[in-house]
Amino acid sequence: MPDSFDRIAVLGLGLIGGSIVQALARGGYQVSGYDPDPVEAAAARGTGYTVAASAAEAVAGADLIVLAMPLSRLDRALSAISGKVAAGAVVTDVGTLKVPVLQAARRLLPGVRFVGGHPLAGTEQSGFLAGDPLLFRDAPWALTLEPDTDLQAWLSLAVLLCDLGAKPVPTTAAEQDAAVARVIGLPHMLAEALALSGLRGGELGLSLAAGSYTSGSRVARTRPDLVATWCDGNPALISALDDAIASLVTTRDTLLEGGSVLPLAQAGHRARMDWEHREFAPVDLPADADTLRQHGRDGGWITAVIEKDGSGLGELRLLGMRPVR
Known part of the structure; x- marks a missing residue:
């Protein structure tokens, strides 16, 4: 089976980072957080969560590090932990855009096992106190799988995300x-x-x-x-x-000529209803990067990572769901 994570550090305690801390703690994981904003740090500490005094302290000994700060603060955070990431640790993030994060991680954390992530969850609210440990239930979570991504690290993260109730979606940074x-x-x-x-x-x-x-x-x-x-x-x-x-x-020009918005309304209605009423079927996938990337392109996600024979030494398989065409 993929490696499990014994100690997790979350850097950034806003809505998403805070929700991750709460979800991990609820799931029984050992997790600590850090946020340079004293208000967010105090909110997390005041509600009973472990908050480190610095990013370096938070990541010390962690086998998974989650970067949960805005893209504008990413370089500073990566520089703060550069050289302090434990050997073999996995680093992931939750940013919306994946290409610039991947580039920054390769530049500032060379040799570290990095897997980009993006949970498709959230609200228009912000801050730790807006966090929700159930925020990621049934939420798609893009998990990037580049040609040079460590597949074992990717699978370990997929297991964790499934445990949180999320739906890992294999993809590349550019496609995401x-x-x-x-x-x-x-x-x-x-x-x-x-x-x-x-x-x-x-x-x-x-x-x-x-x-x-x-x-x-x-x-x-x-x-x-x-x-x-x-x-x-x-x-x-x-x-x-x-x-x-x-x-x-096109619709504006149609109205100028005395026409109707009906064609646009019909096309938009059909697109929305087709999306709402998609049907899905279960699939069984090998732990193969190309197959997983194609699964993501096809609109699929992962529901579980299992061993085919249950022996602890058997072939890994991934269970998932895919739209039915």
Whole structure:
């Protein structure tokens, strides 16, 4: 079986890092955290969790290190623990964009077993006290598997994530970033634009704003600096914006000519309903990197890592789910 983690350090105790600490502690793992923000550190310590005085102290002896800070603070965090990561330890992260994190890890933590991660979970709230130990239940969690990724480290993380109730999705950093441009970056851009459009409509419109405006602009409540870290530096967001703008321009031109928004409404409705009503089937996969990456491209995720014969020495298999076409 893959290695288990005896001691885990989480650097960054905001919403995601805090939720990870709480989920790990709830699952019986030995976990300590660290956050340079004294408010977040005090919130975690005050609710009974172990908080180190420094990043170096937190990672000392840890066999898994989780980086849970914004991308803008990543280089500083990596520099703080460079040379202090235990031999054989695994390092992962929770950032939205994976290519810049992978590049930074290779540059500042050479030789360390790094596996990029991105939990597709969260709210527009922030801070440790907004954390939830059940936040990751049934949530997709992108887990990057590059050609040079240590497969044993990847499998060990997959086991841990399944234990937390998450759904590990095998992918590469570049493919993950291209996908989240359309399902995270673009929705945030549209929400910001919708919030501004409503404001520009005057007080009457804001007084009449109800479900459509509230739902469509909900994520515009997210901290702007976080939104920027999820979008800046991702070239795939440009093509996603181009697609959305093209659809809107076509509809605008249709309205100018006295036509209807019905074609756009029908296409959007069909896309949403098809997504909501997808059916899935169980699959049995070998512990093979190429097979796992293709499983992720096909929309699948992992539910468990098992030994085929249960002997402790047998072949590893991965159970998962995949959309039925």
